[in-house]
Amino acid sequence: MSAQKPSIPQGTRDFGPAVVARRNYIFGVIRRVFEKFGYAPLETPTLENLSVLTGKYGEEGNQLIFKVLNSGNFLKKQKGDVVKEEVTPEDLIAGTRAVLPKIAEKGLRYDLTVPFARYVVMNRGTLTFPFKRYQIQPVWRADRPARGRYREFYQCDADVVGTDSLLCEAEIVLMMSxxxxxxxxxxxxxxxxxxxxxxxxxxxxxxxxxEIDLFTAIDKLDKIGREGVEKELLERGFSAAAAERLFDLLSVEGDFEEKLERLLAGFVTAGVAPDNATADGYKGLQDLQQVLAYLRGFGFDKWQNLEFDVTLARGLSYYTGCIFEIKINNVNMGSVSGGGRYDNLTGAFGLPGVSGVGFSFGVDRLYDCLEDLQLFPEAVATTTRCLLTNFDAESELAMLPVLRQLRAAGVASELFPEAGKLGKQFKFADAKGIPYVLIQGPEERAAGQFKLKTLATGQEQVVTLEEAITELTK
Amino acid sequence: MSAQKPSIPQGTRDFGPAVVARRNYIFGVIRRVFEKFGYAPLETPTLENLSVLTGKYGEEGNQLIFKVLNSGNFLKKQKGDVVKEEVTPEDLIAGTRAVLPKIAEKGLRYDLTVPFARYVVMNRGTLTFPFKRYQIQPVWRADRPARGRYREFYQCDADVVGTDSLLCEAEIVLMMSxxxxxxxxxxxxxxxxxxxxxxxxxxxxxxxxxEIDLFTAIDKLDKIGREGVEKELLERGFSAAAAERLFDLLSVEGDFEEKLERLLAGFVTAGVAPDNATADGYKGLQDLQQVLAYLRGFGFDKWQNLEFDVTLARGLSYYTGCIFEIKINNVNMGSVSGGGRYDNLTGAFGLPGVSGVGFSFGVDRLYDCLEDLQLFPEAVATTTRCLLTNFDAESELAMLPVLRQLRAAGVASELFPEAGKLGKQFKFADAKGIPYVLIQGPEERAAGQFKLKTLATGQEQVVTLEEAITELTK
Structure with missing residues (x-):
């Protein structure tokens, strides 16, 4: 086997110990909040049938799904495979589109929503509704890699399906907060x-x-401003008068409640809307009022963090009710979370009328925010808490019962595996971020004592094993 | 979008809440032990370049790697891709072997050892050696699915590289135990x-x-017995006299230490071995003696669970020192863990001489063992601890501050999201395995009290909120 210089695919990452520990800290916080609110974990396979994935993410999405070659001789007919037709030379020459369905039947999970919908449909007979699930797993997209855009990244979703209750929306705000x-x-x-x-x-x-043209244009208000949106609306077939009317409605000001009341009045006095549309808008505003009432009932007290943003549109077409998005204000970063209510998540799989609401955290963005703002707790960075030094074969053997007792007390610890110079062993502890070193030379051993050194301060104290354990389990 | 009956690929699994909770229990136990011994977490990408994977698992392994199609028009030249050659119609007609390298450059992680070796080589400049890492991630193999054999399954590996110290072997026994x-x-x-x-x-x-023929034959002793192994040895070119000599050596009896001493004597008296081979065997026996000495130093006391099995061979060709395997005796199941020392893990990637030792737990088999023996703790099965009932709009609102206080006390709890009959809500709690239901009718509300019902016993007690929290946080 000739030596080669190894690499990893573009847009993928290795996570070393310090990064895994920090990522697990974020996952842990999210998981504990989800579980406290009654959401239970679900895990779906990395591989999904392409028949499940295709057509769910639009034409662009179809292109971005990673396809997995059928195993064995993928150009020949596969026994027991879904696609049994043999690939012909003509197919191959005809190119990608003709060949693809015959040589690849599986793809990598593209998001957590479609697999969730598939799971609900496949298990509808045994699930208890309302069904609250959370899912923390990686997804893959064959997107062009860029700063902050990866081909493999984690999503953290929480969804509840099988209820229209707006209590769920209020709890989503609480969970986010x-x-x-x-x-x-x-x-x-x-x-x-x-x-x-x-x-x-x-x-x-x-x-x-x-409608979708309008939503798309509104969604850009942040980036291109009123003039830009007006220009886009005219290009998309709206009149100048309509654009003006829109900005009258969008310009509503005040706190959450004031905006709600002013919009309710605005829909009435606008006088231009057909009755059913006004009723539709009323229903939306009433939903938001109910969410507010629930939040008050919960004693929610972070009103300065909650904004009724009438310009929020969210890209995905399947939302039908409340929609959410989170922005971290003191970091230059896109939204770290989003979600909303949908009425027909499982329709594509033959189960209509399942209403639900859910949201998702983007862990990579949260990670970058915490790093920028230096918010990772220091204790998260390391795993081993104490290194035991190794002078010689005799001290090595004497340290073994000490090591056993430290671990029995729950102190992650290790003995340097080779006898040798202390300097090298201190350097090892320092490089690994191990905060404590426990030393026992012949003198200390004779006295049944140890030196416990705190690397950050250089401070050394002479201690018994019991005292060391007390210090290390603080 | 027409409705379709969804399915998941053969050999893959959805893990519902109860199963995820049980799997996480196993992962948690393994992770805590690994970390207590100073092993730190590593995560590598799901997608690896095929150049990294190919040739590392033998010819059969090459076939079992899941290959991922290049994105975009995979039959055309890809800008920035490793393989730039265009696929011609002739290539396509020539079949799989000619086409594959041109249309697929990435594969799914096949094990955790090769990505670990790749990581060590790519990061050798910044890593601190000895480097102890653990890795708990799924791997994929395009094997024929069967009972207990999946195409996606988790491995839990712990390895330390950059030291020859047999302390590592002794600690592996401790971690396994x-x-x-x-x-x-x-x-x-x-x-x-x-x-x-x-x-x-x-x-x-x-x-x-x-040598490999001999190891393969010995490895089968469990299954085909002495006669079968003798037959196989003759077929593989060994003489009957050699086979007999082998069984003299293999028949060594006694506890760990006795076997070691008898084998040492046996190698000397066999008189048939060339000097260097005897020395080689001596080195192996001395290593095992040293591992024993370390275990004694640690106060290891599970000697009845440790066996020096001279017939243990382990399939993988890269082992060069101690090898391990674990069998659960009271369940009919293959080995749940295995590992060993290797001298040249990273040689294929241009970094020779990195010695290390590691082992791996098979989580699916551990799961089946725990299930067969009913060893999962009951508390692992559920997440939500308490359901709050929802009579009507008024009681719903009154329950919100209660829910907030329960969660603030760390009690995973939920309010049934729709007002309605209690019977339905009890059924919901029962189906989800929620152990407690907290009820407050108009009467209890007037008195500032609640009924706390334990579903398993049907027992109800009248409590204040403080008393409920005390009971629920027990």
């Missing part, structure tokens, strides 16, 4: 809006253009 | 042997056949 507060990301804004409110805007404009 | 004991799998046997001892056997037979 608790995760961010626990992580120390206190300067955040949880934006909330409702698809029906956006729908009422569309109706109020008099039925020009398309 | 602690994991199994913590899981309640007390009736187990940790088998240990040494490749050099096996090598000395081979030399002692007079240089007939090949």
């Amino acid at each position: 608790e995760v961010l507060t626990t992580l120390g990301l206190t300067d955040h804004t949880i934006k909330i809006n409702h698809r029906r409110v956006l729908g009422a805007f569309y109706q109020a404009l008099g039925g020009e253009g398309t | 602690e994991v199994l004991t913590t899981l309640g799998l007390t009736d187990h046997t940790i088998k240990i042997n040494h490749r050099r001892v096996l090598g000395a056997f081979y030399q002692a037979l007079g240089g007939e056949g090949t």
